[in-house]
Each structure stands twice: as C-alpha cells, then as structure tokens.
Amino acid sequence: MRYRAIFLASLALLGGCSAVPQARAPQKSTVTRSTQTFTPRPEARQCLASLGATRAAFTPLPDQNYGAGCSRVNTVQLASLQGDQARLALANLGPVACPLAETLAGWARFGVDRAARQILGSPLVRIETMGGYACRNVAGTSRRSAHATANAVDVTAFILADGRRISVLNGWSGASAAERRFLTTIHASACKRFGTVLGPAYNAAHRDHLHLELSGSAFCR
Numbered sequence: 001m002r003y004r005a006i007f008l009a010s011l012a013l014l015g016g017c018s019a020v021p022q023a024r025a026p027q028k029s030t031v032t033r034s035t036q037t038f039t040p041r042p043e044a045r046q047c048l049a050s051l052g053a054t055r056a057a058f059t060p061l062p063d064q065n066y067g068a069g070c071s072r073v074n075t076v077q078l079a080s081l082q083g084d085q086a087r088l089a090l091a092n093l094g095p096v097a098c099p100l101a102e103t104l105a106g107w108a109r110f111g112v113d114r115a116a117r118q119i120l121g122s123p124l125v126r127i128e129t130m131g132g133y134a135c136r137n138v139a140g141t142s143r144r145s146a147h148a149t150a151n152a153v154d155v156t157a158f159i160l161a162d163g164r165r166i167s168v169l170n171g172w173s174g175a176s177a178a179e180r181r182f183l184t185t186i187h188a189s190a191c192k193r194f195g196t197v198l199g200p201a202y203n204a205a206h207r208d209h210l211h212l213e214l215s216g217s218a219f220c221r
C-alpha cells in the first residue's frame with residue numbers, strides 16, 4: 001500500500017510527463033526480480049514539476065555517483081520538448097540535469113522555434129545533439145567538463161518542418177545568409193538563458209556544435 005501511495009504521488013507530481021518512476025515491489029524471499037525505484041529529493045521534485053509545466057516529455061533518473069568527478073544528480077531523460085505549435089523531437093540526447101533540461105525547453109521554444117519561423121519561414125521539429133552526460137575533461141585540460149555532471153549539452157543541428165536541416169558545421173559560415181542569421185540569432189538567445197555558450201567563434205573544437213551550460217556568468221563566445 002505504501003508503495004502504491006508513492007507511485008500515485010509521483011504520478012500526481014509529474015503531471016505532464018510521459019513516464020513516472022516505477023515503484024519497487026516489496027522485498028520477499030520469493031521475489032527474484034524487482035524493478036529499480038527511487039524517490040526524487042524535494043529540491044529535485046520542484047524542478048521536475050517545473051519541467052513538466054513546459055510540457056516536455058521525460059523520465060526522471062535515479063542519482064548515480066561514478067567517482068572521479070563524474071556523477072548524475074537530479075537528471076532526466078528527455079523524450080521531447082514542446083514548441084509553439086508542435087512537439088520538438090530530440091536526437092541523441094542522454095541524461096541531462098533537470099535545471100539544464102528546463103532551460104533547454106525554454107530556449108528551444110522561445111529562442112529556436114520562433115527564430116526558425118521568423119527567419120527561415122518554417123517551424124522547428126527536431127534538435128540534433130551530441131549528448132549530455134559524458135565522464136570526460138574539458139578538451140585539452142585536466143579539468144572535468146560540465147558534461148561529467150550532466151550539466152552541459154552539445155547541440156549540432158536543427159530540422160525544420162519543411163525538411164531543411166541547418167547544422168552548426170555547415171550553416172555557421174555557410175552560403176545562406178538566412179541560415180547564418182538564424183544560427184547567430186539562436187546563439188545570442190542561448191547566451192541570455194545559459195551561463196556558458198561556446199560555438200564556432202570560440203575555437204575549432206566547437207566548429208560543429210553549440211555547447212550550452214548553465215554554470216558560468218554570461219560567458220558567450
């Protein structure tokens with residue numbers, strides 16, 4: 001009964017989510033298999049509720065500490081985000097911290113989807129990424145990357161409803177003035193929402209993606 005109450009509380013809390021944490025079956029000697037369970041901490045639940053309010057579809061994930069500066073705390077697996085008129089699909093995005101997911105949801109809708117319609121005349125339908133969590137250092141340093149705590153996401157390309165694919169690699173300095181303007185516009189809008197934004201203008205390691213991270217103070221390159 002207690003487990004059912006937890007499950008229903010999670011269901012009520014997460015409202016618009018596509019998935020909810022699974023309740024664990026009571027431990028008995030006859031039980032040979034059980035699903036993993038967890039109850040998000042109060043501060044995590046607040047973010048999950050805010051993310052649900054954006055109408056993102058996601059699954060909350062249990063915290064994991066991998067050691068060596070790598071961990072996943074209060075992370076979610078995003079299935080999709082909500083644009084102005086339609087859902088926005090996500091490609092290749094692994095676990096990301098909930099506050100980062102919430103900021104990504106706002107940028108995708110109000111920064112990217114609207115810029116796509118205003119500048120390119122077609123709404124956004126899909127965002128391609130190179131993932132979120134990765135236990136690694138900042139390239140060329142011995143310092144852990146924000147990716148090592150699921151606090152950064154690398155965005156590589158945008159698919160529009162008319163089929164166009166605008167990639168950072170080909171579009172940033174590409175032949176189309178409209179696509180260049182679209183990419184510089186969404187880069188600028190990312191700088192208003194994220195603490196650190198790194199793109200092709202920063203260095204060659206970022207020629208094919210925008211690195212978006214909450215931490216930092218208006219570091220926009």
Ligand SMILES: [Zn+2]
Pocket residue numbers: 147152153154210211212
């Ligand atoms: Zn990155």
